[in-house]
Amino acid sequence: LKTPSKPAATSQLVLTERQPDCQPLTTPPKPKETPPADPWTPTSNLKMLISAASPEIRSREQRRQLSDSSSEVLQTKLCLQEHILGDEYEKSQPSRKEKSLGLLCHKFLARYPDYPSPSQKSYICLDEVTEELHVERRRIYDIVNVLESLHMVSRLARNRYVWHGRHNLPQTLQALKKVGEENKYIQQIQMIKKREYEHEFDPDGERNEEMASSFGSSEQSEMSFVELPGVEFRAASVNGRKYKSLRVMSQKFVMLFLVSTPQIVSLEVAAKILIGEDQLEDLDKSKFKTKIRRLYDIANVLSSLKLIKKVHVTEERGRKPAFKWTGPEVLPNTQDTKLEATSTACSPPISESIPSKEQCSKALFPSKGKQNFTRHSSLIKLVKSIENDRRKIQSAPTSPVKITASTYQSLPVFPNTIAQFPAITKHQLEGQSKTAEEMQMKCALSSPEAVPKPEPSQQPALSQPLGVCPASHSSVPPVILPHPQSGVSYAIYLHPSQAHTVTTYSPGFMLQPLPCANVTGIKSNNAKVLNKITTEEGDSQRGTEEPTKSLAAEERPNTKSETSSQRCLKRSQALPENNLIKRRKSDEESFDTSSAFFPSGYLIPLTHCTHGNKAECSSKEKAGVCSLQHTAYSSPITGVIPMPASELKTVNIPAFHITPLNIMLSPNSIAAAPVLSNSCLNSSSTSSAPNPSTSALNFMLQHIGLIPAGVQVPANPVLQHVPVSSQSENISHSSGSTNMQEGKPSAPKEPQEPQAVTENFFRTPGGPNTEPSLSVNSDGTQRISQGTLYIPQRKLEVSEN
DNA sequence: TCCTCCCGCCAAGCA
DNA sequence: TGCTTGGCGGGAGGA
Numbered sequence: 001l002k003t004p005s006k007p008a009a010t011s012q013l014v015l016t017e018r019q020p021d022c023q024p025l026t027t028p029p030k031p032k033e034t035p036p037a038d039p040w041t042p043t044s045n046l047k048m049l050i051s052a053a054s055p056e057i058r059s060r061e062q063r064r065q066l067s068d069s070s071s072e073v074l075q076t077k078l079c080l081q082e083h084i085l086g087d088e089y090e091k092s093q094p095s096r097k098e099k100s101l102g103l104l105c106h107k108f109l110a111r112y113p114d115y116p117s118p119s120q121k122s123y124i125c126l127d128e129v130t131e132e133l134h135v136e137r138r139r140i141y142d143i144v145n146v147l148e149s150l151h152m153v154s155r156l157a158r159n160r161y162v163w164h165g166r167h168n169l170p171q172t173l174q175a176l177k178k179v180g181e182e183n184k185y186i187q188q189i190q191m192i193k194k195r196e197y198e199h200e201f202d203p204d205g206e207r208n209e210e211m212a213s214s215f216g217s218s219e220q221s222e223m224s225f226v227e228l229p230g231v232e233f234r235a236a237s238v239n240g241r242k243y244k245s246l247r248v249m250s251q252k253f254v255m256l257f258l259v260s261t262p263q264i265v266s267l268e269v270a271a272k273i274l275i276g277e278d279q280l281e282d283l284d285k286s287k288f289k290t291k292i293r294r295l296y297d298i299a300n301v302l303s304s305l306k307l308i309k310k311v312h313v314t315e316e317r318g319r320k321p322a323f324k325w326t327g328p329e330v331l332p333n334t335q336d337t338k339l340e341a342t343s344t345a346c347s348p349p350i351s352e353s354i355p356s357k358e359q360c361s362k363a364l365f366p367s368k369g370k371q372n373f374t375r376h377s378s379l380i381k382l383v384k385s386i387e388n389d390r391r392k393i394q395s396a397p398t399s400p401v402k403i404t405a406s407t408y409q410s411l412p413v414f415p416n417t418i419a420q421f422p423a424i425t426k427h428q429l430e431g432q433s434k435t436a437e438e439m440q441m442k443c444a445l446s447s448p449e450a451v452p453k454p455e456p457s458q459q460p461a462l463s464q465p466l467g468v469c470p471a472s473h474s475s476v477p478p479v480i481l482p483h484p485q486s487g488v489s490y491a492i493y494l495h496p497s498q499a500h501t502v503t504t505y506s507p508g509f510m511l512q513p514l515p516c517a518n519v520t521g522i523k524s525n526n527a528k529v530l531n532k533i534t535t536e537e538g539d540s541q542r543g544t545e546e547p548t549k550s551l552a553a554e555e556r557p558n559t560k561s562e563t564s565s566q567r568c569l570k571r572s573q574a575l576p577e578n579n580l581i582k583r584r585k586s587d588e589e590s591f592d593t594s595s596a597f598f599p600s601g602y603l604i605p606l607t608h609c610t611h612g613n614k615a616e617c618s619s620k621e622k623a624g625v626c627s628l629q630h631t632a633y634s635s636p637i638t639g640v641i642p643m644p645a646s647e648l649k650t651v652n653i654p655a656f657h658i659t660p661l662n663i664m665l666s667p668n669s670i671a672a673a674p675v676l677s678n679s680c681l682n683s684s685s686t687s688s689a690p691n692p693s694t695s696a697l698n699f700m701l702q703h704i705g706l707i708p709a710g711v712q713v714p715a716n717p718v719l720q721h722v723p724v725s726s727q728s729e730n731i732s733h734s735s736g737s738t739n740m741q742e743g744k745p746s747a748p749k750e751p752q753e754p755q756a757v758t759e760n761f762f763r764t765p766g767g768p769n770t771e772p773s774l775s776v777n778s779d780g781t782q783r784i785s786q787g788t789l790y791i792p793q794r795k796l797e798v799s800e801n
Numbered sequence: 802t803c804c805t806c807c808c809g810c811c812a813a814g815c816a
Numbered sequence: 817t818g819c820t821t822g823g824c825g826g827g828a829g830g831a
Contacts, residue, residue, distance in 0.1 A: 096807065096829045126820090138809070141822060158816075158820065245822075290824060296806055321804070 101297055105143045105304035107133050112163045122163035124153060142246060146301035149225075149250035173258060173330045175226050180255030185273060189260060192272050226251055249274055249291075250298045257308065263325035266313055267295050299323050 097103075108129065116122050124144070130137050144161060147153045151168040153161045180186075225248050252274055256265040271291035302308045307327035312319050 096805090099807065101806075136809080137820080138822075139807085141820090145822080286825075292804095293806065293825075294823085296804095300806080 100300060101139060101142055102300035102304045104133060104135055104139055105301045108140070108143050109304060112165060114166045116163060116165045116167075118167070122165075123156065124161040124163055126159045126161070142297050143301055145246040146250045146298050147305075149247040150254070150305070150307075152305075170328060170330075172226075173254070173328065176251055176255045177258035177330045179226050180252075180259040183252075183255065185252075185256050186259045186261075188273050188276065189256070189265075189269050192269050192276075246294060246298060249294055250302070253295060253298050254302070254307070257323070257325035257327075258330050260325075264311060264313060264322050265325075266320045266322035267292055267299070268320060270295055 111129070111132075112122050112124075126137060126140055126144075129140050133140070144153055144155075148155065148161075151172045152164050152166060154164065156162050225245075253265070253270055256270050256273065257263045271288055274291055274295075275287060299308060299310070302323070303310065305327070307325065308323040309326045311322050311324045313322045314320075
């Protein structure tokens with residue numbers, strides 16, 4: 001039965017009308033002799049008319065205070081039928097748009113308060129809803145499933161749901177964001193975009209294989225449902241279908257927004273990620289189309305909830321539908337231990353012995369809060385702490401988008417970022433010839449995913465647009481740690497987010513020499529390449545509308561999250577469900593194994609840094625060291641690696657407490673900060689800034705327990721030669737997240753010296769995303785002048801229509 | 802022409 | 817066994 005279209009004006013009237021009180025009209029019994037397929041028979045026609053016009057009829061009845069006796073109604077209908085014929089009838093039919101799921105969802109939501117009183121539970125009876133909204137049940141399921149994914153409703157029983165409203169939304173979004181980060185969706189997005197571009201030139205390429213390798217084996221990515229305390233998930237079917245459910249898809253879709261910066265996700269990318277996470281064989285076209293369909297369904301509901309808004313992103317490849325997150329900003333999770341999502345996947349847990357920061361901290365400090373969270377596999381991944389750390393010290397290896405420094409500086413949070421930016425990158429640049437720089441850039445861009453293997457000898461290319469040091473680093477100083485064996489010094493970055501996480505002493509901890517990163521702007525031709533595959537977003541959006549997001553973009557760099565071995569480990573972290581005790585036990589067991597893999601130590605040597613060595617990089621790339629996977633997700637900082645316990649032998653760092661900083665520190669809280677190499681340092685002689693003194697170093701090392709009191713670390717020639725820019729003085733900034741002093745690039749005095757070191761590490765003249773230009777001072781030293789800001793974000797043009 | 806997504810078939814699984 | 821739930825994809829309306 002084809003439904004003729006109806007003019008918007010008429011149908012709009014019908015649709016905007018809400019009939020909260022009116023019971024649906026009862027359709028007169030249909031004469032048996034009426035052929036149901038014929039729309040123009042009086043009876044069938046009448047039926048359709050009733051369906052289409054009943055709101056009007058009812059409102060008319062209300063206005064006239066007519067009785068709703070069926071005979072009168074029928075009369076009215078018949079009367080209406082007389083007048084609405086042919087085209088009129090067609091016009092009376094709601095258009096397709098007006099039957100949309102989004103509109104239906106609006107109606108559905110209008111029935112319930114956003115924030116229902118906790119004492120007054122609203123129950124949803126599907127039968128009632130379908131009757132009152134005049135929709136088939138199937139559509140209600142679509143809505144309810146999405147709402148369920150956000151814990152706005154939960155299933156109570158057959159046909160019956162409880163309405164929670166938006167009470168749980170912040171919590172849910174926070175949990176989803178966390179899971180999304182753990183799942184490294186941002187990296188997957190980057191990978192997909194890269195693949196898209198590559199596929200343009202290699203349509204017959206091994207796309208699926210690449211995708212397969214990108215996402216790992218299908219078993220890696222079991223679908224799981226993130227639950228919240230008190231919102232139990234009771235799917236009607238506990239079968240495998242549950243894991244393909246719209247609920248899970250919806251959650252993952254939301255996750256993509258929450259982890260993306262800007263928070264715009266194209267359907268295509270979302271579908272690919274969902275497919276990639278699902279089954280690799282789903283990569284055929286029909287599956288893709290199906291996913292897209294479902295995403296539209298979900299998007300319609302989310303749009304009704306005003307969580308997302310449809311936009312279009314225009315790329316060189318064309319205009320793509322996308323959605324932009326318009327929901328509440330999800331702040332960083334402050335209750336990690338509470339947000340324990342549980343995998344409800346049907347796949348069996350592989351291992352219970354994977355430690356994680358949460359597990360460690362939970363073991364030590366069991367949360368007093370709600371513990372009803374079910375466990376999500378992705379939350380208990382071995383490399384969690386690695387990823388968190390990486391995310392903060394990496395940036396997306398994407399094409400830069402120019403914005404002016406002034407624009408950038410206008411951002412309210414910019415000063416913080418400036419303060420965080422490692423001045424070391426500047427020095428490194430200073431120490432580089434342009435040729436070397438270009439070579440590095442080419443190298444890094446041609447293989448941006450070149451992830452350094454944890455071999456000390458390796459010299460991974462680091463192509464990192466300036467200014468990607470995460471804001472969260474602003475207040476935590478790196479520790480300069482000499483390594484007597486290798487003669488290499490290291491910077492240890494203490495991650496603030498981990499500062500409060502107390503973990504136990506991890507016995508084997510060695511500072512592993514890592515190649516120094518080369519930090520350069522992106523100038524190679526590949527920048528173009530990357531640009532082409534990127535989505536677009538107006539700079540204005542970044543700069544004015546969502547400044548924090550702009551910065552957050554740099555906090556969520558395009559980092560290769562894990563090697564395949566890590567994925568295996570990650571995969572193996574799936575834990576059994578439903579038993580808190582069991583979980584606790586497994587947590588403990590997992591914790592015991594932490595010595596087998598010590599994921600959070602990121603160390604960058606102060607020596608061994610060479611400037612981008614194109615030849616080396618290229619050869620490694622050819623040799624497969626710089627695999628695609630690695631490239632896309634690798635740390636631009638380079639040399640950020642997890643360290644197996646087997647390599648952690650030399651220096652034991654117990655859990656300790658940095659009194660001056662009031663930071664609880666553990667080995668898991670150690671990450672690397674980019675540090676100049678000797679060569680870098682030697683070649684770069686911007687000398688206006690103070691060097692950290694040996695006494696300061698000793699002070700800090702003693703305080704943090706790296707060396708016993710009384711022991712002095714000899715003056716480190718490397719450190720002494722660290723040139724520190726004084727140009728950062730020009731940058732106003734505010735810190736404040738710790739009790740550290742800030743903004744004194746002048747010669748530090750104890751005990752402020754370590755802070756001064758920090759300052760110097762995280763400052764740069766032009767802010768985090770400045771592409772510096774090298775100039776030569778009168779004394780022959782090189783300096784970086786503030787230049788155009790380069791945002792390692794994709795060029796994005798968004799149109800909302 | 803392509804995007805969007807309604808619509809309903811039909812299978813899984815529950816009561 | 818009937819009903820609920822929901823995956824799925826055809827195909828039509830709309831841009």
